[in-house]
Amino acid sequence: MTVLRAQGLGKKYKRRWALSGCALDIPAGHVSGLVGPNGAGKSTLLNLAAGMLTPTAGTIEVCGGVPGSGPGQLAKVGFVAQNTPVYPGLTVAEHLRLGAHLNPRWDDALARDRVDRLGLDPAQHAGKLSGGQRAQLALTIGLAKRPELLLLDEPVAALDPLARREFLADLMEAVAEHGLSVVLSSHLVSDLERVCDHLIVLVDSQVRVVGEVEDLLDSHLRLTGPRRDLDTLPADQHVVSASHTDRQTTVLVRAEAPVLDPTWTVGRLTLEDLVLAYMSNPTAARPALEVLR
Amino acid sequence: MTWLTWRQFRVQALSVFAALAAVVVVLAITGPDLVGRTSFTDVDFLFGGTMLLMYLLPAALGAFWGVPMVARELETGTHSLVWNQTVTRRRWLATKLGTGVLAATVAAALLSVAVTWWASPIDALASAERQSSMLNRMAPPVFGARGIVPVGYAVFAFVLGVAAGIVLRRTMAAMAVTLVAFAAVLLAVPFLVRPYVLPPTDETVPITEQNLKQIIGDESGVLEAVTVEEPAGAWVLTNETVDASGDPVRPLPAEVQHCIPAPGEGEPPDRQSVVTCVSQLGDLGYQQQLTYQPGSRFWPLQWMETGLYLLLSAALSWFCFRHLRRLS
Known part of the structure; x- marks a missing residue:
């Protein structure tokens, strides 16, 4: 089952394309990390998925419907925007009341429990909360809405390291408990490594790589060996990045089969290595790679 | 949605109604004294004041009720919170417009009833005398401050404020535009429309x-x-x-x-x-x-002008809903 499917999706602001030719399939039941440098189009993609923006080109389908097309669709998708907006004049308790009034599937127990656990004073005005507390409140509303798909735009950016870890743990719990799918964006891979089992790398408004983390890590290898010409690599090894010294060549490849060449020393990659390799090589204008099982 | 709209709106709503209550009390105290008199020179100040108030009220409703209703949400980004609850944009706007239009109607009707009643002895005298130096209720400044047209003005000003907020997305700029545009329409109608809606x-x-x-x-x-x-x-x-x-x-x-x-x-x-x-x-x-x-056309003209303003308000509302899709 897919929770998000995009075909030829593009969004143009005035003259600039923030996202173009985006083709994407996100399977249900995953926590997908959306990574990419600043300005890569992460927020645009999430806003399109939430129905906050309408596409300039192509189509996007979320939970089987057009984003923002009606109450049924809105109930299925939760979205917390990057600046985690809350009403400054309303108290924390009033925000929960707002959620309860506006959402048929509202989980009041979950919301109250989270507010308690976070130590937020229900009588406090949201305008007086710290940035991190505001983010937590917005995220609480997003979770308690009980959507099928929760879209989070840089959800942990405003949180301190401890709150970050706790929030991500909460998210994991909600995913396990309610079968929720999540797409969260970040430009820090370390945030995502802990929770994501699916990854999308967006560079220069294009999807560069997408797949399950495990498969990505299995199929990407670092090969180190004596200096050589990369054209001699077998056809099933696709170069992601390469560096040479006088004597040595280090190459990061996506290999469809085990590497058998004995001249290479084969090493595993961390997720961060992998993402950085894709992000730092925007020049290679190849089509988006899809990792297949 | 009604609860949230009222929660956001209640401070502005209650302050306007409190001010109106104070005005009504003043008029209720001074009004009975005017019945049966033939000279009203000592209430010139109140007469002019109530007239001014009848025009200030719709302007204030446009700037302080209409504009913040949408512009403040767009300015602070809270629209992205509320639009991602299980509430469509159309319902969100419809609730806001509905609440505001209802409140504006009640406020303007309340003040107009009070002022029209208070000034009725003055208006009756002004209309009865051929050589009266007083403004009768057909005179443009008085006409707009009596009867039902103030309701039309208030509804129009409110919707105008909402529309300006949607287009400009800035509270201050939208307030300025609302006030200028409302004043322009208010001045244009007695010169360009009202004399000709019925053949003189x-x-x-x-x-x-x-x-x-x-x-x-x-x-x-x-x-x-x-x-x-x-x-x-x-x-x-x-x-x-x-x-x-x-x-x-x-x-x-x-x-x-x-x-x-x-x-x-x-x-x-x-x-x-x-x-x-x-x-x-x-x-x-x-x-x-x-x-x-002729003076006998006071009510037909009142109904027509109110209708005109309500029509303008409906057109502006339609524009708001159309523009809503393009917002992000």
Whole structure:
């Protein structure tokens, strides 16, 4: 089952394309990390998925419907925007009341429990909360809405390291408990490594790589060996990045089969290595790679 | 959605209604005293004040109710919180517009009923006398401050504020635009629309010593025009002298120019002799043309103008809903 499917999706602001030719399939039941440098189009993609923006080109389908097309669709998708907006004049308790009034599937127990656990004073005005507390409140509303798909735009950016870890743990719990799918964006891979089992790398408004983390890590290898010409690599090894010294060549490849060449020393990659390799090589204008099982 | 709208709106709503309550109390205390009097010079201040208030109220509702309703959400980004609850944008806007229009209607109706009742002895006297120097209720400044048109103004100003907020997305800028646009429409309607929605009554009357009301001259002593007495309670659009073929004459013909000596030539003549001299105009074949909306058209004109403003409000609302899709 897919929770998000995009075909030829593009969004143009005035003259600039923030996202173009985006083709994407996100399977249900995953926590997908959306990574990419600043300005890569992460927020645009999430806003399109939430129905906050309408596409300039192509189509996007979320939970089987057009984003923002009606109450049924809105109930299925939760979205917390990057600046985690809350009403400054309303108290924390009033925000929960707002959620309860506006959402048929509202989980009041979950919301109250989270507010308690976070130590937020229900009588406090949201305008007086710290940035991190505001983010937590917005995220609480997003979770308690009980959507099928929760879209989070840089959800942990405003949180301190401890709150970050706790929030991500909460998210994991909600995913396990309610079968929720999540797409969260970040430009820090370390945030995502802990929770994501699916990854999308967006560079220069294009999807560069997408797949399950495990498969990505299995199929990407670092090969180190004596200096050589990369054209001699077998056809099933696709170069992601390469560096040479006088004597040595280090190459990061996506290999469809085990590497058998004995001249290479084969090493595993961390997720961060992998993402950085894709992000730092925007020049290679190849089509988006899809990792297949 | 109603709960959230009311929660965001209640401070502004209650402060306006509290102010209105204070005004109503003042009017209720001073009103009974006006019944049966024939001179109202001592309540000039209240008369002018209530009239001003009737125009300030819709302007305030537009700027302080209409504009923040949407512009503040767009400005602070909270629209992305509420639009991602299980609430469509259309329902969100419909609730806001509905709540605001209802509140604006109640506020304007309340003030208008109070002011119209308070001023009714004054208006009745002003409409009854032909030679009244007071503004009757057909006179543009009074017309807009009585009856049901204030409701039309209030609804229009509110929707205008919402529309400006949606387009500009900035509270301050939208407030300024709302006030300017509302004032422009408010001034344009009495000049460009109201005189013509019903065909005005045309009447040609002889100029006599008895009905001559005013003689107008310029600094060099040239007689420019005369006016005659006007029908009681009417809104007079023209009061001008025409010749036998019906063309307006201004300045007055040479035959009566000697009625007033040029400035500096001898004693100023007494009024009666000038009136007698000028009323020769009648004998010379000149007549006075009167174009006016009679006082009996007060309510038909009120209904039409209210309808016009409600129509404008509906068009603006339609525009708001159309524009809503393009917001992000």
